[in-house]
Amino acid sequence: MPTRNNTNPNELLPLTDPEAIIRAANAEKRRPKQLQSTSTALLPTDPTPMSDKTAPTHETPGSTRTADASDMQTAKDWFKSVFKIQHAAIVEAQANRRQAAEDRRQALEDRRTDRRLLMSAHQANAARISRLEDLLLAMNIKNETDVRPVQPAPGRVNLQKFRTSDGPIYRGPFQETEPFLRWIHGVQIFFNTKDVNNAADKIRIVGNLIAETNLQSFYANEATGFLAKSWEEFKTRLFDFALPSNWRSNLQRQVRKLEMSSTETFLEYSTRARTLQSLFNFDAAETAKLGDLQLAQFLVYGLTDALQD
Incomplete structure (x- = not known):
């Protein structure tokens, strides 16, 4: 029984001449028979006379037609196989092209999605940065407003900028006449040179010039009550506390x-x-x-x- 080899689609004969393909197939089928006849003719002949039962070697027209019909059927089967293989290859190629096109479309869609997400994130970041800048600007404006010094009233001094380190410091001893009087005399000269004329300003400033413990305690307890009074009243009370009565x-x-x-x-x-x-x-x-x-x-x-x- 003849067998068919699976031929690679790339090695198929072109289908431009079907009759040539049929003739080539028939010749391929007859080749084994011709080889068999040649090998039989080369064998030594038997001198014994041919018996009556030996069949004649020549072919009849009927057997030739049967062989041609068989060859034609084989060629048709071969063509069907070739067409099936080509059809499958075409279908597979089309599927591959469709898949490649789908992959390209999906990749393009993914890039568009990523671009939209990136733009959205960029816009959101820009909006947050803008809000942060507005907040910082508002805070700076508020800080500048808070830090801006209040202009003192006429005759008053700016206590935030006033330098008390230039004034004399009283360190005691407590109830010693001469050291205290020297200090209070220096305080009044200090007020004159710094042009401090308001009584409340003098009372607030003199608290920064006291380093003696007893006098600091007196100032902490009683100075606030004299802010609405005169400097002379506060000084008299200070003398009564810091000096002996006589x-x-x-x-x-x-x-x-x-x-x-x-x-x-x-x-x-x-x-x-x-x-x-x-x-x-x-x-x-x-x-x-x-x-x-x-x-x-x-x-x-x-x-x-x-x-x-």
Whole structure:
């Protein structure tokens, strides 16, 4: 029984001449028979006479027609196989093209989707950045408004910018007359040079010039109650707390007992007397002040005997 080989579609004969293909197929079918006849003719012949039962070797027209019909059927089957293979290849190629087109379409759609998402994210980020900038601008404007210093009223000072470090600091000792009077005298000079005239400003500023513990406690407890009062009232209360009750009498006693030491020069002696006079006359009424004539008398009484002579 003849067998058919599966031929690669790329090796198929072109279908431009069907009759040539049929003739080639028939020739391929007859080739085994011709090879068999040739091999039989080459064998040595038997001298024995041919028996009556030996069939004649020549072909009849009927057998030839049967062989041609069989060859034609085989060619048709071969053509059907070829057509099926080509059809399957065409269908597969079309499917591959459709799949490739679908893949390209899907890839293009994915890129469009990604682009839309990217644009949406960019717009959202831009909107957030814009809102953040507006918020920061509003905060800066608010901070500038809050930080902007308030202009003081006429006759007042800007306490936020006022430098109290330039003023004298009182560190005690507590209820010592001379150190306290020297300090309060320096405070009044400081107010004059800084042009501080308002009583409330003076009371607020003087609190930054106190370093002595007892006086700090007094200021913390009572200073607020004097903000609506005069500076003189606050100073009187401060004197009552920081100095002994008879501080002026003690100074007057020191003036009357002036005495020049043996190691002291006259200039040093007179300077000490002038200091006592200024301390005694601090905030004193005109009638109660110690005059220069009185001071000179006490000064002479305190000289050594050699100088008095």
